[in-house]
Amino acid sequence: MHEWALAEAVIATAKRAAHEQNLRRVTEITVKLGELQQIEREIFAFALEHILGQEDPLVRGAKVVFETERAQFRCRVCHFEWAFETENLSSEITEAIHFIPEIAHTYMRCPRCHSPDFEVIAGRGVWLAALKGEE
Numbered sequence: 823m824h825e826w827a828l829a830e831a832v833i834a835t836a837k838r839a840a841h842e843q844n845l846r847r848v849t850e851i852t853v854k855l856g857e858l859q860q861i862e863r864e865i866f867a868f869a870l871e872h873i874l875g876q877e878d879p880l881v882r883g884a885k886v887v888f889e890t891e892r893a894q895f896r897c898r899v900c901h902f903e904w905a906f907e908t909e910n911l912s913s914e915i916t917e918a919i920h921f922i923p924e925i926a927h928t929y930m931r932c933p934r935c936h937s938p939d940f941e942v943i944a945g946r947g948v949w950l951a952a953l954k955g956e957e
């Protein structure tokens with residue numbers, strides 16, 4: 823259960839951050855999701871809500887807001903950087919790349935020098951982006 827482990831990690835981070843910011847109660851947690859992150863958002867949202875409903879009063883009932891980080895690539899040859907949406911790919915391939923980011927290397931080339939040797943510099947991972955609460 824990948825999503826449940828991620829939800830627990832996000833909440834543990836939120837609690838630590840709340841202590842550091844001297845918050846008595848957290849009211850809102852902003853979670854950033856990479857566009858290429860393999861995650862079932864519905865399960866993840868459900869897991870967060872479920873865990874937050876049972877947590878200690880510091881975070882109990884906090885609202886969760888999701889934000890998406892767009893995917894960004896950098897060519898290892900010419901160092902050109904580009905975003906996912908500038909690529910002209912069919913929706914089928916786009917779906918596949920969203921699901922398995924490694925597939926990108928099969929279908930995509932650097933728009934400037936056409937090298938297939940590039941890295942994903944944004945759009946992966948799940949992390950805590952912001953906290954709101956009462957002091």
Ligand SMILES: [Zn+2]
Nearest residue numbers: 897900932935
């Ligand atoms: Zn290049």
